Amino acid sequence: MKEKPATVFVVDDDDAVRTSLRLLLKSVGLPVETHASAQEFLDAFDPDRAGCLVLDIRMPGMSGLELQQKLNDLHAIIPIVFITGHGDVPMAVEAMQHGAVDFIQKPFRDQDLIDRINQALEKDRENRAGLRERDAIRRRMEELTPREREVLELVTQGKANKVIAGDLNVSQRTVEIHRARVMEKMGASSLAHLVRMVIEAERVN
Amino acid sequence: MSTRSAELPLDFAVPSSTLVCVADGDAGVREGVRALLGTLGADVHGYATGGELLASLEVELPACVIADVSLPDMSGLELMAELRRRGIRVPTILLSSDAEVSGAVDAMRAGALDFIEKPYVDRALLNQVAPLLK
Structure with missing residues (x-):
């Protein structure tokens, strides 16, 4: 650009x-x-x-x-x-x-x-x-499926896969798959990185 | 266990919601601030030097610190730097009788809540300190 x-x-x-x-x-x-x-x-x-x-x-x-x-x-x-x-x-x-x-x-x-x-x-x-970085993160978040977004929300609240599986009434294996997809789509290298991106995306100017 | 020294008093110091500490070499200013903030119900402790004010923080942490920009033993900015170095986060208002914009800008950059010129202290001080007291 x-x-x-x-x-x-x-x-x-x-x-x-x-x-x-x-x-x-x-x-x-x-x-x-x-x-x-x-x-x-x-x-x-x-x-x-x-x-x-x-x-x-x-x-x-x-x-x-x-x-x-x-x-x-x-x-x-x-x-x-x-x-x-x-x-x-x-x-x-x-x-x-x-x-x-x-x-x-x-x-x-x-x-x-x-x-x-x-x-x-x-x-x-x-x-x-x-700002450009924030826009890029928001765009990537918009690419997530509704289920992936739910998993993202729960993961960044610090919940363990087992707990998320219970919350969403799915198997732990399913949560692991969604979680891996979220990390990949967001380009996150770690959970901490993912949390930082979510915080950044939610920030107002 | 961390080592405890006179410089790291925070494990003992009790935060107060009504205490205001004032450092100014001029006893008249200290008295004026005491009378003024007394009307808000503040318990105002006055100190002639920055060193005396810092020593007092070993006992009790104030809701607010008010200091002249040029104290007899250090500048107001040095006092703020020392507070930071000790990990003491307290809203600090600097007072000055010198109308230099650069001094005001430096103080605000250093994180001062306000920078008030001495002839106009009263109203500005009341506005800033009132919300800090419980």
């Missing part, structure tokens, strides 16, 4: 900041897209586009914190680097409590911002790889 290159989305109400960040990020070869307001970004937001968000914390209209909240409500995984002013401590703390990956305080050195953006992009790559 080939992905489109990751984009750095810049949201800042200050024209001069947007222009200078656009030039800066282009100069280091990062695709960049700027928005003058949180609402404008939200209207164009596509959760399938890889990248990170560079977000001014203080803006008229919808603030950076409000945009973060809205993205969280959408279970968006895009990592956010906030731009803050001196003394924005309470807002920075709140943004951290809600999952911001990083902050940069104005005025900043260009290289510091680029470093933070690169870390955020790396985090986005990891997040998306995790």
Whole structure:
């Protein structure tokens, strides 16, 4: 699966900041897209586009914190680097409590911002790889027959074959066969691996 | 049997649902926090240094630790690291009189529940500590 290159989305109400960040990020070869307001970004937001968000914390209209909240409500995984002013401590703390990956305080050195953006992009790559892995597990689970799914459920509850056989009113040998099929279809190398996959599949963003 | 030392007190320490431990070099701040959280029914113990607070944990585990970011003998972050090293999981709130975003971010990264600037402590502290007390 080939992905489109990751984009750095810049949201800042200050024209001069947007222009200078656009030039800066282009100069280091990062695709960049700027928005003058949180609402404008939200209207164009596509959760399938890889990248990170560079977000001014203080803006008229919808603030950076409000945009973060809205993205969280959408279970968006895009990592956010906030731009803050001196003394924005309470807002920075709140943004951290809600999952911001990083902050940069104005005025900043260009290289510091680029470093933070690169870390955020790396985090986005990891997040998306995790999501793809989860989707793959879910697809494999959907391939299971209803009976195999029952066995999977009971096996991952830690029940022994003998107990499962009793629960399902079948022979122990039948449980062993189903169990082997489940392990094979799921690509599980061990019971622990199978349990980890089930936990991963049940996780929400 | 594991060896027991002064640094690993957890087998003896009793968790408390009303105790709050405060470390701040300023006696006025300790008193202020004591009066404030007393209104929530908290039993507040004040310590002038991080070392004194750590020593107290050998007896009783608080529902919450509140510490200044710069204590006379260590930083608030060092105190948090020491709690972690000892395997003590306690919600920790740092207080600061310095408005640097980077310090707040470092504290939150280290797992602080909150980072509160000193002039605005009262309401924020009440909001955070109230749910921790039973």
